[in-house]
Amino acid sequence: MAKWKAFPHKTAAYDYKGEALKKSWARLHQGDAEPFPELATAQEAWRAYHRGDFAEAVELGLAAGPSGVNAANKATNIYATYLETADAAKLKLYEETIARAEKLMKTAPDNANAHYFHAQALGRYSQGISIGAALAQGLAGKVAKSLDKAIALEPKHSDAHIAYGAYHAEIIAKVGGMIGGLTYGASKDAAVKHYETAIKLNPHSAIARIEYANGLVMMFGDAKMKQALKLYEEAAAIKPLDAMERLDVEAAKEELAD
Numbered sequence: 001m002a003k004w005k006a007f008p009h010k011t012a013a014y015d016y017k018g019e020a021l022k023k024s025w026a027r028l029h030q031g032d033a034e035p036f037p038e039l040a041t042a043q044e045a046w047r048a049y050h051r052g053d054f055a056e057a058v059e060l061g062l063a064a065g066p067s068g069v070n071a072a073n074k075a076t077n078i079y080a081t082y083l084e085t086a087d088a089a090k091l092k093l094y095e096e097t098i099a100r101a102e103k104l105m106k107t108a109p110d111n112a113n114a115h116y117f118h119a120q121a122l123g124r125y126s127q128g129i130s131i132g133a134a135l136a137q138g139l140a141g142k143v144a145k146s147l148d149k150a151i152a153l154e155p156k157h158s159d160a161h162i163a164y165g166a167y168h169a170e171i172i173a174k175v176g177g178m179i180g181g182l183t184y185g186a187s188k189d190a191a192v193k194h195y196e197t198a199i200k201l202n203p204h205s206a207i208a209r210i211e212y213a214n215g216l217v218m219m220f221g222d223a224k225m226k227q228a229l230k231l232y233e234e235a236a237a238i239k240p241l242d243a244m245e246r247l248d249v250e251a252a253k254e255e256l257a258d
Contacts, residue, residue, distance in 0.1 A: 032159045054078065054083070060072075118146045122139055157201075165193075
């Protein structure tokens with residue numbers, strides 16, 4: 001693994017040592033509904049993830065075998081999204097998650113996050129190569145299939161609803177409502193419903209508000225700018241409990257500053 005950039009907001013508050021991880025698990029994983037792992041190595045992978053040691057989280061997660069793959073994949077996706085600056089490196093990281101997730105989807109088909117992190121990486125990869133190129137390559141259908149499976153396995157998966165909202169919004173923004181609906185089953189109403197569901201399931205989520213705001217602007221333009229601004233303000237005001245949440249909140253603050 002190439003040397004990864006360090007998480008820039010080190011704080012002891014994100015270091016869930018010992019029993020602190022299990023005690024805080026429900027809140028920390030309210031978005032992805034990941035079950036608490038029994039294997040100690042997998043627990044250490046998640047500790048590294050939550051404190052922002054993303055490279056270590058990947059190494060420990062992969063060392064833990066199937067029970068640690070989700071930790072490795074989430075760490076990779078978040079690192080690529082927020083801290084990796086080279087476009088080619090981002091795409092490569094998403095490809096690594098996609099490959100690992102597809103393997104886990106085959107060996108553990110009832111693992112909701114195997115499907116979700118697959119969809120997340122595919123979605124980010126699609127954004128990286130452009131939504132138009134992704135649609136031409138048939139990636140939209142793969143994203144939707146994985147999100148459908150994740151939500152079917154875990155209906156309270158807030159993060160999957162966020163991703164599905166973005167799926168609808170980005171397709172409509174790219175090809176319009178009519179083609180988006182006929183070809184991809186995308187609609188503005190479905191996007192809003194998924195975003196609203198995500199926030200209801202995880203009221204503490206900054207990223208749900210950020211993605212909702214972005215989706216509203218993509219679909220409705222200036223007509224929804226006031227609502228989008230309010231969502232960004234709410235996101236920036238949330239108290240983060242781990243590294244990912246801190247990166248989400250900082251992203252909202254930067255957007256407001258611009």
